[in-house]
Amino acid sequence: MDRVARGRARAIILKRVKMQKRERLEIESLVNLKWIARFVLLMVMSAARSYAQDSAQVPPPAEKNPGLAVPASANVPRPEHRFWDKENAWLFAGVGASRTLDYFSTLNLRRRHDQEILVTNDLVDNHAAFAVVEAAGTGVSIGASYLFHRYGHHKLERWTSIVHIGLATSGAVRNYCLKTAHPKTSP
Numbered sequence: 001m002d003r004v005a006r007g008r009a010r011a012i013i014l015k016r017v018k019m020q021k022r023e024r025l026e027i028e029s030l031v032n033l034k035w036i037a038r039f040v041l042l043m044v045m046s047a048a049r050s051y052a053q054d055s056a057q058v059p060p061p062a063e064k065n066p067g068l069a070v071p072a073s074a075n076v077p078r079p080e081h082r083f084w085d086k087e088n089a090w091l092f093a094g095v096g097a098s099r100t101l102d103y104f105s106t107l108n109l110r111r112r113h114d115q116e117i118l119v120t121n122d123l124v125d126n127h128a129a130f131a132v133v134e135a136a137g138t139g140v141s142i143g144a145s146y147l148f149h150r151y152g153h154h155k156l157e158r159w160t161s162i163v164h165i166g167l168a169t170s171g172a173v174r175n176y177c178l179k180t181a182h183p184k185t186s187p
């Protein structure tokens with residue numbers, strides 16, 4: 001009688017733990033999807049806006065009548081900078097570093113036979129291909145920055161890298177945190 005009750009209690013606890021784990025995985029995959037969707041949306045929107053701006057832009061013939069023309073510096077809110085300036089070089093290095101961190105954290109996660117949510121396990125287990133995916137992520141990010149720069153959105157140009165670094169780094173940190181999964185004690 002007592003043994004039956006104990007067995008039943010253990011079964012209930014096991015079931016609850018399993019459910020909690022599944023819930024956690026579901027929440028994480030949802031969060032990941034949301035981030036990806038946001039990033040893609042941002043890029044698509046910027047591309048569309050750049051395209052519209054490009055087709056609408058007509059350079060004013062300011063040189064012909066200098067008396068009426070507004071000084072060129074008054075029209076441009078920010079001075080043009082070289083695309084590969086110091087700030088971008090650091091930001092792109094940061095994107096590459098955070099992607100590398102993500103690469104190793106994901107492999108680390110796989111070694112512990114956890115499920116990688118973002119990409120299929122087959123892809124992660126093929127290390128070379130996975131490295132290419134990470135490098136491509138960096139390339140796409142730099143490409144998006146370049147498009148922003150080209151069409152004069154210099155703030156968005158920087159933010160592309162900053163947001164990318166933030167997402168990749170927090171993803172990597174989460175991957176490593178899943179390993180230990182110590183219960184947090186609030187101060």
Ligand SMILES: [Zn+2]
Nearest residue numbers: 081149154157
């Ligand atoms: Zn720029």
